[in-house]
Amino acid sequence: MTRQEERIRARRRQRRRQARLVRRVILAICLLIILILCIYGHHNHKRALTLEGQINKLEQQLKQNRSDRKDLQQQIEDLQKQLEDTRKQLQKKEAAVYDDPDKPNVYLTFDDGPSVNTDTILDTLAAENIRATFFCIAQKGEANEKRYQRIVSEGHTLGMHSYTHSYSTVYADLASFQKDVTGISDYLYQITGVRPEYYRFPGGSSNTVSKVSMKECIRYLNQSGLTYFDWNAQNDDATGKDYTASQLVDHAMRSVRAAGSNVVLLMHDEQTKTATAQSLPKLIKQLRDAGYDILPITDKTPLVQHVSRDSVS
Secondary structure, three states, X not given: OOHHHHHHHHHHHHHHHHHHHHHHHHHHHHHHHHHHHHHHHHHHHHHHHHHHHHHHHHHHHHHHHHXXXXXXXXXXXXXXXXXXXXXXXXXXXXHHHHOOOOOOEEEEEEEOXXXXXXXXXXXXXXXXXXXXXXXXXXXXXXXXXXXXXXXXXXXXXXXXXXXXXXXXXXXXXXXXXXXXXXXXXXXXXXXXXXXXOEEOOOOOOOOOOOOOOHHHHHXXXXXXXXXXXXXXXXXXXXOOOOOOHHHHHHHHHHHHHHHOOEEEEEEEXXXXXXXXXXXXXXXXXXXXXXXXXXXXXXXXXXXXXXXXXXXXX
16 A cells, blocks of 8 residues: 555544544534523423412412402491491481570581681681581692591581582583582592582572573482572672671671571681681670571571472472
8 A cells, every 4th residue: 555545544534533523522512402401491490380389379469459458448438338327317416406496597508618717617616516517619638638527527517519619610511510519529428438418509509600501400419319508698708898707797697687597697618718717706606695596407407499499390
């Protein structure tokens, strides 16, 4: 064999060895990849099972929490209903105690609150052991929420006087009126737990600014089981004139005497009515001296309505 042939054979053997080495390396790499994938797959599978277990646990907790919240909400609603019934019974008992058929009655009513003046009025009423009626609008803020709650907790009658007190909004059409009534009813109920039963129309039931027939509004209140009250006496604090507290008392007493034996006295407790709040102690004294019982509006109160609900079929 020549040297040339030996070199050729040697190169062939070397290439075969290199090929076998490459195959072994490739095989080793494939085995390593398979091993890594198995280990990683097992880890992911284990992690997936763990996560699935955690999700199932959270779903169970969520279901339980929903059930707990539903039960708690039902308990709250039941307690609110009991509280409302208890307060109604208390008001009836108080009305029975104060109601003397031989004496004329006057019902102090305050519109457009609450405000800081409501605090002064409530302080005076508490000091004099008198209950009144507050026809409220939707005043926002924590301070006003406490005033709504105080009105109820101290035994006064909580009434509605619209949500916005904007004539153009409240009386735009019947749907707007209905929405406004529902809005103030829900608003006061959410804050106090009491669903008001009494309503006072902004401007009264005989106002001429409403774009919708007032009889339609009255019919809606009748169908909703709500009772509206107007007034037959006032202290003139809504005339736009800057009367003093003493002048407001004089106006109120003159108006009360002219109204007869069942008097619903209109006053206001909005932010600007400081004189009304200041006039209250003197007004109460003069009413008592004149022989009047001072009462809150209840279901026993004779209706005072500019447009009678019975006139609406």
